[in-house]
Amino acid sequence: MTTQSTKSRQLTRDEIEAFGAELDAMRRDVMSRVGESDAVYIRKVQSFVRYTEIAGRGLLFAGIFPPAFIAGSALLGISKIVDNMELGHNVMHGQYDWLNDPTLRGNEYEWDSACTGEAWRHSHNFMHHTYTNVVGKDRDLGYGVLRLTDDEPWQPKYLFNPLMAFALAVFFQWGVAFHDLETDRVMKGEKSREQLWTEVKQNFPKWARQFGKDYVLFPLLAGPFFLPVLLGNMTANVIRNVWAFMIIFCGHFTTDAETFSEESLANETRGDWYVRQLRGSSNLEGGKVFHFFSGNLSHQIEHHMFPDVPAIRYAELAPKVREICARYGQNYNTGSLWTQFSQVCKRIVTYSVPPQLATAH
Numbered sequence: 001m002t003t004q005s006t007k008s009r010q011l012t013r014d015e016i017e018a019f020g021a022e023l024d025a026m027r028r029d030v031m032s033r034v035g036e037s038d039a040v041y042i043r044k045v046q047s048f049v050r051y052t053e054i055a056g057r058g059l060l061f062a063g064i065f066p067p068a069f070i071a072g073s074a075l076l077g078i079s080k081i082v083d084n085m086e087l088g089h090n091v092m093h094g095q096y097d098w099l100n101d102p103t104l105r106g107n108e109y110e111w112d113s114a115c116t117g118e119a120w121r122h123s124h125n126f127m128h129h130t131y132t133n134v135v136g137k138d139r140d141l142g143y144g145v146l147r148l149t150d151d152e153p154w155q156p157k158y159l160f161n162p163l164m165a166f167a168l169a170v171f172f173q174w175g176v177a178f179h180d181l182e183t184d185r186v187m188k189g190e191k192s193r194e195q196l197w198t199e200v201k202q203n204f205p206k207w208a209r210q211f212g213k214d215y216v217l218f219p220l221l222a223g224p225f226f227l228p229v230l231l232g233n234m235t236a237n238v239i240r241n242v243w244a245f246m247i248i249f250c251g252h253f254t255t256d257a258e259t260f261s262e263e264s265l266a267n268e269t270r271g272d273w274y275v276r277q278l279r280g281s282s283n284l285e286g287g288k289v290f291h292f293f294s295g296n297l298s299h300q301i302e303h304h305m306f307p308d309v310p311a312i313r314y315a316e317l318a319p320k321v322r323e324i325c326a327r328y329g330q331n332y333n334t335g336s337l338w339t340q341f342s343q344v345c346k347r348i349v350t351y352s353v354p355p356q357l358a359t360a361h
Contacts, residue, residue: 008331011329015328016272017269017271019271019324020270020272021271023324024270026320026321027309038313039099042090045086046087046103046104049087052075053075053080056072056075056078056236060218060222063228063229063231069228072232077236077237080112080236080237080240081244083112084112084113084244084295085293085295085297086292086293086296087111091104091106092117092124093106093307093308094106094107094308095307095310107121112210113210114177114206115176115179124140131265132280132304133258133259135151135261137262141259143168143175144179144183146158146164146168146348146351150351151259158352161348161352162349169246170241172241177207182196214237243293246337246341248297249341250284250337250341251283251284252300253347254344254347255343255346256333257280257281264276274305275330277301278304278305278325281303282300282335283298283299283300283301283332283333284298284340285298285337290337291315296314301321305321322334
């Protein structure tokens with residue numbers, strides 16, 4: 001059976017539609033006010049990414065000295081985090097298409113990650129946001145390697161859930177890059193090897209550029225400082241990968257984040273869709289700096305409800321969404337990073353063992 005929380009009361013059909021109508025009205029209101037301040041903000045984000053990358057890579061060229069290596073790795077890691085989460089992810093949702101700026105066009109944007117923009121827009125924007133936490137439809141539910149729900153039959157390989165989660169965190173950009181290839185469907189005979197090979201050839205140029213930039217080009221340009229630059233780039237990528245893994249998993253796989261059956265999609269209305277986004281998501285509490293470095297995905301509930309609204313607006317929407325949830329008796333799943341991440345870790349471990357053992361404990 002799918003995972004369900006007992007913290008939200010059952011809504012009547014009329015309440016579900018009224019709930020959806022209030023959220024639709026909220027979206028219309030905020031979009032009517034989107035304008036110059038949002039444009040200024042996202043262009044500042046672009047500059048932040050550009051200059052922290054320049055500073056980070058510059059410092060790594062002097063990386064033989066420990067302070068330069070540490071500062072360079074940290075700055076480059078920060079640049080990669082912001083490029084992925086506050087810039088690339090949000091731009092590719094079309095949040096800034098209204099600007100008609102070629103550098104911020106969602107359907108053409110490419111980011112500093114091994115996953116191509118096209119693959120991300122399919123696996124994330126379409127599959128994940130359409131079928132959020134629906135077992136058998138949302139491939140982000142375990143990323144094809146983790147068991148995170150009772151609906152996934154237990155197999156001995158899931159004993160390695162914690163180890164696979166650790167590997168996924170460290171190499172997250174590559175896990176995401178290979179995610180859309182759906183290699184598990186090839187093993188099941190649901191997808192041809194020819195189709196897989198075609199997709200590999202389409203994605204390979206981006207993989208090669210990404211790997212070559214960080215692990216060949218810039219280290220070679222450093223000449224005798226090849227090794228510090230190589231290790232610094234590797235460190236920056238791990239910083240970005242682990243941070244992105246933590247934020248994303250906290251947004252979807254805490255204890256009270258629900259999963260849903262495919263049958264639940266039958267006759268789903270706009271109101272039903274909003275309820276599913278709410279119950280399948282988790283927020284993170286923190287200050288402005290924390291929200292910035294999370295790409296505002298710390299407001300995962302608001303992001304799932306309003307994926308095309310500029311993410312900088314989520315902080316103003318969150319209290320309003322929370323108030324609506326309270327009036328309708330719906331759990332607004334939020335907590336600190338460490339509280340939510342501890343629940344994620346517990347879920348990963350719980351579903352790694354046979355169901356009878358998990359129930360016994």
